[in-house]
């Protein structure tokens with residue numbers, strides 16, 4: 001899998017003067033079943049998150065509030081995505097090294113994931129990841 005398999009997915013948006021509504025359904029809007037959701041918040045200015053890859057996990061990353069950047073790297077090249085709308089999700093396939101930075105103050109990063117948390121699914125060392133991906 002490569003960066004070309006990762007993409008911004010536009011989610012359904014129900015516009016309403018009372019406030020907008022977005023929803024996400026398994027497999028219908030994203031290419032995996034959701035087993036877990038987690039979110040990053042209270043991220044201090046200048047902080048960086050991520051810095052790892054997953055062996056088998058599929059994820060959708062959404063800026064629920066505010067904005068931040070996600071840098072994806074498949075060992076062959078890297079692409080920076082700026083997320084700043086809660087109706088856009090960035091789909092990240094397995095075997096992609098990711099870094100998150102440029103968090104705006106008060107931003108919330110929600111991640112939907114295809115499996116439970118499993119430390120054995122991580123590459124935390126970039127050299128190990130590059131060895132296996134190239």
Ligand code: TYD
Pocket residue numbers: 036038040048049050051052117
């Ligand atoms: P990590 O995935 O490294 O965070 P990030 O990618 O945002 O920088 O996780 C940070 C810590 O939180 C690490 O000790 C593992 C733990 N953690 C869980 O216990 N459950 C989870 O679902 C996640 C994502 C992390």
